Amino acid sequence: MTTEGETRSNLSIRILLIEDNEPNRRLLEDYLIYQGYTVLALATGIGFDQALIDFQPQVVLLDLKLPDIDGCDILEQMQQNPEWRQIPVIVVSARAFIADQRRALNLGARRYLVKPIRLQELLQVIQEEVRGSIE
Numbered sequence: 001m002t003t004e005g006e007t008r009s010n011l012s013i014r015i016l017l018i019e020d021n022e023p024n025r026r027l028l029e030d031y032l033i034y035q036g037y038t039v040l041a042l043a044t045g046i047g048f049d050q051a052l053i054d055f056q057p058q059v060v061l062l063d064l065k066l067p068d069i070d071g072c073d074i075l076e077q078m079q080q081n082p083e084w085r086q087i088p089v090i091v092v093s094a095r096a097f098i099a100d101q102r103r104a105l106n107l108g109a110r111r112y113l114v115k116p117i118r119l120q121e122l123l124q125v126i127q128e129e130v131r132g133s134i135e
Contacts, residue, residue, distance in 0.1 A: 010035055010036030012038075013037050013058050013130055014038045014055055014056060014058055014059075015032055015037050015039050015057055015059045015060070015061060015126070016040050016042070016048070016051055016052065016055055016057035016059070016060045016061070017029055017032070017039055017061045018041075018044075018045060018066065018074070019041065019042075019043070019061070019063045019092070020043055020063060020065070020066050022043070024063075025041050025043060026041075028041075028092075035123060040055045040057070044069075045069035045073075046068050046069070048074055049077065052078075052087070058087070058088075059087070059088050059089075059126055059130060060078075060087055060088070060089045061122075062074060062089055062091050062093075062109070063091075063092055063093055064091060064093040064095055064100065065093065065094065065095065071091065071093070071104070072104060072107055075089060075104060075107035075108050075109055076107055078108060079108045085108065086133065087133075088129035088130070088132070089108060089109045089110060090111045090112075090113065090125055090126065090129065091109045091111065091112045092113050092115060092117055092122070093112070093114065093115060094115045095114075110129055111125050113125065
């Protein structure tokens with residue numbers, strides 16, 4: 001459970017959530033908003049680049065299996081842009097194979113969480129990545 005002070009400090013943290021599964025997307029979005037984060041949720045990878053420009057997230061939560069683009073392609077595109085390369089990406093995927101995890105991490109993802117995830121673990125990882133990108 002987070003304290004009121006932690007929740008208040010989360011208000012300025014913007015999270016871009018890219019998740020095609022509607023129940024998962026709504027659950028994560030609602031939970032993160034409840035925890036005090038500002039969230040922009042996309043159901044597809046289309047427009048992720050414009051969302052990075054307009055929303056300027058401090059963290060990206062990325063599903064790898066999207067209907068229109070592979071999440072690894074998004075990671076590759078982010079690595080090609082010096083400004084986007086600095087944004088921590090946390091992969092949240094049902095792909096549990098070590099090869100998928102290695103590929104995503106080699107393409108710049110900072111963390112890889114396999115679904116189903118524990119929400120408390122996700123909060124901890126987000127906080128660690130935000131602190132790490134500020135330092």
